[in-house]
Amino acid sequence: MLFKQQVLLRQKLFVLGSLAIGSLLYLVARVGSLDRLQPLCPIDSRFGPRGQDEIPLRALQFKRGLLHEFRKGNATKEQVRLHNLVQQLPKAIIIGVRKGGTRALLEMLNLHPAVVKASQEIHFFDNDENYAKGIEWYRKKMPFSYPHQITIEKSPAYFITEEVPERIYKMNSSIKLLIIVREPTTRAISDYTQVLEGKERKNKTYYKFEKLAIDPNTCEVNTKYKAVRTSIYTKHLERWLKYFPIEQFHIVDGDRLITEPLPELQLVEKFLNLPPRISQYNLYFNATRGFYCLRFNIVFNKCLAGSKGRIHPEVDTSVINKLRKFFHPFNQKFYQITGRTFNWP
Numbered sequence: 058m059l060f061k062q063q064v065l066l067r068q069k070l071f072v073l074g075s076l077a078i079g080s081l082l083y084l085v086a087r088v089g090s091l092d093r094l095q096p097l098c099p100i101d102s103r104f105g106p107r108g109q110d111e112i113p114l115r116a117l118q119f120k121r122g123l124l125h126e127f128r129k130g131n132a133t134k135e136q137v138r139l140h141n142l143v144q145q146l147p148k149a150i151i152i153g154v155r156k157g158g159t160r161a162l163l164e165m166l167n168l169h170p171a172v173v174k175a176s177q178e179i180h181f182f183d184n185d186e187n188y189a190k191g192i193e194w195y196r197k198k199m200p201f202s203y204p205h206q207i208t209i210e211k212s213p214a215y216f217i218t219e220e221v222p223e224r225i226y227k228m229n230s231s232i233k234l235l236i237i238v239r240e241p242t243t244r245a246i247s248d249y250t251q252v253l254e255g256k257e258r259k260n261k262t263y264y265k266f267e268k269l270a271i272d273p274n275t276c277e278v279n280t281k282y283k284a285v286r287t288s289i290y291t292k293h294l295e296r297w298l299k300y301f302p303i304e305q306f307h308i309v310d311g312d313r314l315i316t317e318p319l320p321e322l323q324l325v326e327k328f329l330n331l332p333p334r335i336s337q338y339n340l341y342f343n344a345t346r347g348f349y350c351l352r353f354n355i356v357f358n359k360c361l362a363g364s365k366g367r368i369h370p371e372v373d374t375s376v377i378n379k380l381r382k383f384f385h386p387f388n389q390k391f392y393q394i395t396g397r398t399f400n401w402p
């Protein structure tokens with residue numbers, strides 16, 4: 058009898074305990090999401106008709122819930138209609154530069170309640186086969202969003218591909234263009250490291266960076282090497298400037314995004330005419346990763362994949378110096394054109 062009562066008591070305590078823990082977890086999650094539910098300032102009219110330019114609060118609530126599900130393709134037509142969801146062409150594109158920190162920038166901007174990212178690189182404008190499928194194909198690749206949110210996609214190959222500026226211009230001549238750059242020699246080595254890792258994964262051997270970056274016949278910098286060419290930022294930018302005025306570009310400091318992301322993100326918010334919503338709370342330094350990671354709320358946070366932040370191979374100092382000397386005049390021109398100066402050697 059006594060044993061039965063003890064069992065019953067234990068069961069009751071277990072149920073009560075579970076309820077208490079459940080409620081606590083719920084409250085904790087709510088506090089986290091409340092952080093993202095502050096009242097919003099109006100967004101610039103360019104992103105929505107006047108009078109309706111406040112993002113509905115439900116947009117924020119659904120950012121990691123319903124919208125996420127819809128992106129995975131689980132939405133019925135009825136749900137899409139009910140929630141007034143649309144697939145919008147991007148209002149801003151991160152056009153490059155490869156290994157500049159394009160993924161980190163996209164993911165960090167996605168912390169903003171008014172931004173919805175296209176998760177995959179779509180390669181619409183740089184890939185002839187995709188481009189031939191037409192603009193509707195491109196739009197259908199975009200995530201679902203509320204009409205007052207803005208969609209952002211990133212495909213770093215756009216920056217260096219000849220045909221892309223004209224193609225983007227034809228879609229939207231007033232689009233906002235984001236370019237994230239790093240010190241050119243470091244970027245080139247990062248680019249090399251990515252290719253090297255791909256080769257190693259396939260058990261293939263590859264040349265040393267020094268061999269690719271320096272022409273063995275002339276002992277000068279090998280400008281035919283793609284990783285070097287991509288880092289001549291001014292050459293590529295000049296092609297873009299035939300279609301878009303400089304005011305339509307914003308240059309992000311990729312080196313600073315690594316060490317001090319918030320001020321860089323605040324500059325982008327300003328450029329996109331978004332109310333400042335990304336805060337230090339959304340970014341925390343993860344000592345194990347050696348990078349900042351993202352915090353959406355108290356329950357949901359994430360770091361970038363391990364393929365971001367690789368260890369670079371050691372490169373001969375004389376080669377590094379030669380490359381830095383080579384990039385120097387191009388960098389000066391880049392500062393001049395963009396009005397943004399970096400402490401690159």
Ligand code: A3P
Pocket residue numbers: 154155156157158159160161213247248314315348349350361364365366367368
């Ligand atoms: P490395 O792998 O050379 O360190 P991209 O996304 O354009 O390919 O750029 C990758 C680079 O983003 C990485 O280059 C890394 O340094 C940088 N990066 C910037 N912020 C980061 C972050 N919070 N987490 C991981 N990588 C980040």
